[in-house]
Amino acid sequence: MSYRDYVIAAYAVFAAIMLWDYLAPKLQLRAALHAVRQRAARSANRVRATNTELER
Amino acid sequence: MNSSAKNRLVRWFHQLGSPPTFDRFAARWTPWAYLLGLLTMGIGLYGALFQVPADYQQGDSFRILYIHVPSAWMSMAVFALMAFYAAIALIWRIKLCEILAMACAPSGAAFTLITLATGSIWGKPMWGTWWDWDPRLTTELILLFLYLGVMGLYAAIDDRRNAARAAGLLAIVGVALLPVIRWSVVWWNSLHQGQTIRLLGESSMDASMIAPLWWMVVGTHLWFVGSLLARARADNLRREAGKDWVGKLAGHESLEQAR
Numbered sequence: 001m002s003y004r005d006y007v008i009a010a011y012a013v014f015a016a017i018m019l020w021d022y023l024a025p026k027l028q029l030r031a032a033l034h035a036v037r038q039r040a041a042r043s044a045n046r047v048r049a050t051n052t053e054l055e056r
Numbered sequence: 057m058n059s060s061a062k063n064r065l066v067r068w069f070h071q072l073g074s075p076p077t078f079d080r081f082a083a084r085w086t087p088w089a090y091l092l093g094l095l096t097m098g099i100g101l102y103g104a105l106f107q108v109p110a111d112y113q114q115g116d117s118f119r120i121l122y123i124h125v126p127s128a129w130m131s132m133a134v135f136a137l138m139a140f141y142a143a144i145a146l147i148w149r150i151k152l153c154e155i156l157a158m159a160c161a162p163s164g165a166a167f168t169l170i171t172l173a174t175g176s177i178w179g180k181p182m183w184g185t186w187w188d189w190d191p192r193l194t195t196e197l198i199l200l201f202l203y204l205g206v207m208g209l210y211a212a213i214d215d216r217r218n219a220a221r222a223a224g225l226l227a228i229v230g231v232a233l234l235p236v237i238r239w240s241v242v243w244w245n246s247l248h249q250g251q252t253i254r255l256l257g258e259s260s261m262d263a264s265m266i267a268p269l270w271w272m273v274v275g276t277h278l279w280f281v282g283s284l285l286a287r288a289r290a291d292n293l294r295r296e297a298g299k300d301w302v303g304k305l306a307g308h309e310s311l312e313q314a315r
Contacts, residue, residue: 002115003181010174011105014123017173018279021166022090025286032293036306039297 073152075292076301082289086282093279100271108265120178125253126272127170130280131199132234134164138206139231142224152288154220155295157227158210159287163280165203171196183247191240192248195233202230216295 001007071077104122111118141157144150175193176186187193206223213219236243241250253259259266296302 002110003117006117006177006181007105007119010120010123010177011101013173013177014127014170017166017170021163021279021283024162025283025290028290029286029293032290032297033306036293036297036302040303040306 073150075152075296075299078152079289079292079301079305082285082292086285086289089278089282089285093275093277093282095275096271096278097275100268100275103268103271108268111265114182117178117181120174122268122272124171124174124178125269126276127167127174128196129273130276131164131168131171131196132237133277134160134167134280135199135203135227136231136234138164139224139227142220142227145224146221146228151217151295152292154217154224155288155291156284157224158206158220159284159291161203161206161210161223161227162287163283165200165207167276167280168196168200168203172200188247190247191244192237192246195237195240199230199233199237202226202233206230 072081100122104119108119110116138157138160141153141160145153145157172193175196179188180186206227209226210219210223213222240246241248252261253266253269261269293302293305
């Protein structure tokens with residue numbers, strides 16, 4: 001194959017950027033769901049702390 | 057289409073604007089769009105690398121065309137789509153359209169980067185240089201900066217709706233660049249070759265070389281649908297983070313249950 005290195009480099013760039021395009025939203029989705037879970041956990045802890053105070 | 061089917065379609069379209077409905081829709085169709093995109097691009101890449109004969113002038117370097125041209129088309133099509141969504145969002149204040157417009161930007165930037173990088177790699181053996189301030193190359197570079205501007209503006213403003221409106225306006229104004237990119241090789245003396253492939257009319261490329269290109273064009277479109285839905289879903293969840301349906305989705309007990 002002529003110009004093999006150039007062809008390989010171009011296809012490697014394409015593959016790398018497409019991989020990023022696939023992974024980036026997946027990571028964003030995971031981060032968004034993680035933030036929601038943390039938020040829910042914080043709210044639950046606050047409610048538990050308030051209930052404990054009232055029981056005393 | 058009869059009126060009942062039309063009503064159902066309109067109702068479905070309205071329902072899709074609701075964040076939980078969109079989330080379910082995106083979660084369902086994203087993997088399919090990625091998978092179909094990957095399969096279609098796989099067929100195209102196989103043809104491009106192993107079936108199509110080498111060009112009589114450019115040798116095998118012309119195989120870069122099969123990723124360069126679909127990416128270049130996508131870089132412009134995605135920008136036009138982003139501006140379209142942004143215009144709908146600005147006129148009718150539809151939140152989902154803001155989300156979709158902003159979700160277009162990173163994918164469009166990725167395709168623009170692929171176009172510039174693969175063009176540069178192709179240019180070195182053919183033109184003897186990695187870069188030239190040629191009208192086509194320069195306008196495509198400006199397109200990348202516009203994408204980065206939209207992304208940066210959206211990230212810089214805390215209020216999501218105001219951020220989307222400001223960035224959307226930039227997207228709408230930026231559409232003026234698209235015809236300049238498209239016709240740059242006609243209007244100015246350009247190092248970049250003229251139009252080789254035509255959607256309407258006869259292409260100046262040999263018929264034996266065309267098929268993988270269309271596979272790649274369809275594949276990149278399908279891939280983009282997957283990417284758009286995935287990004288929009290993530291942004292939708294971030295915006296709706298305080299809502300109960302998102303809490304349930306995240307698999308946690310709601311505040312009511314904790315009480």
